[in-house]
Amino acid sequence: MNRLLMALALLLLAPAMAPAMARAEAPTADQRLILVTMDGTRWQEVFRGADKALVAEPKFTHPDWKETVEKAWDTGPGVMPFLHSLPAQGGVLHGNRDTGQCMRVTNPMWFSYPGYNELLTGRPDPAITTNDKTWNRNTTFLEWLNRRPGFAGKVRMYGTWDVFPYIINDKRSGVPVNGEAPGALPTETRTMRMAQDALRSAADMRVLYVALGDTDEFAHEGDYAQYLASMNRDDDFIAELWRMAQADPAWRGRTTLMVTTDHGRGARPGAYWTEHGSAAAWKLAPQDYTIADPEGFTGSDAIWFAAIGPGVHPAPQLPLKTACLTQSQIAASALAALGEDWRAFDAGAGAPLPFFAGR
Known part of the structure; x- marks a missing residue:
C-alpha cells in the first residue's frame, strides 16, 4: 500500500515539477553524477511489468507470491514507479521496443564483464570473453576522472560483485571499490546502505557509482517473483538517492542521475529468461549455461537507460529500424x-546519447 501511495504521489507531483526540469540549463561548475546499474534487468519488465506466462508458471513464481505479483507489479510503473516518473519531470526513460525505441550493447558477449567494460570505457573489447577476475587493461571514465583536477579523490564505487575491483582496476585507478562487502546483512542491502552513507557524509564526493546485482542473481535461480521484487526494491533505493541529492545543497541542482543495465536476458518463451549471452559466448563456455542454445539467447543484447538532471532533455523518438542507441555511448554521456570533454577521454568512444546532445 505504501508503494502504491508513493507511486500515486509521484504521478500527481510530476506535472508541477516538469516545467522546472524542462527549463534546466547546461551544467555549471561542480557538476555531480550518480550512476546506478541493475545487473541483467530486462527491458520487458521495466516497461511491461510482470510477464503473465512466467507468473502463471509455478516453476518460476511460487504460488504464495502469485497474487502479490499480479496486483502490484502487473505493469512497468507498478514495478518501477520512480523510473516511470522521470519523463514527466523532464528526464528520460528509453528502451521500450514496444514503442519503437531501441538500445543495445555492442560487445559480442552479452554478459557482465564485457558489458560493464563497454559501459564504463565507451568501447567494446573483443578480448574480454569471460567474467574471470582479470585486471581490466582499459581505462574507465571513473579512472580518467579520478586523475582530473577537481575530481581526484572524489570518485567512489559500491558494488555487489567481487569482480568489480578488477573491472575498475582499483589498484591502478585509485578509485575505491568495495566489491562484495562481508557482513550479516544481504550483500545488496549492505551495498545500498554504504552508498547512502557515502552520499550523506562525503560532501566533497562528485561521482558515485552503485552497481546492484540481485536482479541477475534471482533471474539465474529462476525465481521470477524475487527478480521483480528486486527491481521494485532497487527503484525505491534509486528514488531515495535522488531525494537525498535534492535535499543536499552541495548536490541539489548540480546532479545528474543515470540508471541502466549491463545486459538483457533471453526473450524466448519459457526458461530462456533465466539466461543471457550470445552465440559466441555459448560456444566458448557451453558448460556455463543450464539451457543448450548454440544460437545464443536472443534479446539479451537489448538494454535500457534512464536519466534526469541539469541539461538532460527528451530526444525525438528514434525509429527502431533506423537508429539504435548503444551502451558504448554511456561513458561519454556521463x-x-x-561538463567534461568526452573526446579528451577517448575520441573513439561512443558519442553522448542524444539526451545530452550539444554538451
Whole structure:
C-alpha cells in the first residue's frame, strides 16, 4: 500500500515539477553524477511489468507470491514507479521496443564483464570473453576522472560483485571499490546502505557509482517473483538517492542521475529468461549455461537507460529500424553531464546519447 501511495504521489507531483526540469540549463561548475546499474534487468519488465506466462508458471513464481505479483507489479510503473516518473519531470526513460525505441550493447558477449567494460570505457573489447577476475587493461571514465583536477579523490564505487575491483582496476585507478562487502546483512542491502552513507557524509564526493546485482542473481535461480521484487526494491533505493541529492545543497541542482543495465536476458518463451549471452559466448563456455542454445539467447543484447538532471532533455523518438542507441555511448554521456570533454577521454568512444546532445 505504501508503494502504491508513493507511486500515486509521484504521478500527481510530476506535472508541477516538469516545467522546472524542462527549463534546466547546461551544467555549471561542480557538476555531480550518480550512476546506478541493475545487473541483467530486462527491458520487458521495466516497461511491461510482470510477464503473465512466467507468473502463471509455478516453476518460476511460487504460488504464495502469485497474487502479490499480479496486483502490484502487473505493469512497468507498478514495478518501477520512480523510473516511470522521470519523463514527466523532464528526464528520460528509453528502451521500450514496444514503442519503437531501441538500445543495445555492442560487445559480442552479452554478459557482465564485457558489458560493464563497454559501459564504463565507451568501447567494446573483443578480448574480454569471460567474467574471470582479470585486471581490466582499459581505462574507465571513473579512472580518467579520478586523475582530473577537481575530481581526484572524489570518485567512489559500491558494488555487489567481487569482480568489480578488477573491472575498475582499483589498484591502478585509485578509485575505491568495495566489491562484495562481508557482513550479516544481504550483500545488496549492505551495498545500498554504504552508498547512502557515502552520499550523506562525503560532501566533497562528485561521482558515485552503485552497481546492484540481485536482479541477475534471482533471474539465474529462476525465481521470477524475487527478480521483480528486486527491481521494485532497487527503484525505491534509486528514488531515495535522488531525494537525498535534492535535499543536499552541495548536490541539489548540480546532479545528474543515470540508471541502466549491463545486459538483457533471453526473450524466448519459457526458461530462456533465466539466461543471457550470445552465440559466441555459448560456444566458448557451453558448460556455463543450464539451457543448450548454440544460437545464443536472443534479446539479451537489448538494454535500457534512464536519466534526469541539469541539461538532460527528451530526444525525438528514434525509429527502431533506423537508429539504435548503444551502451558504448554511456561513458561519454556521463562526462558530458559533468561538463567534461568526452573526446579528451577517448575520441573513439561512443558519442553522448542524444539526451545530452550539444554538451
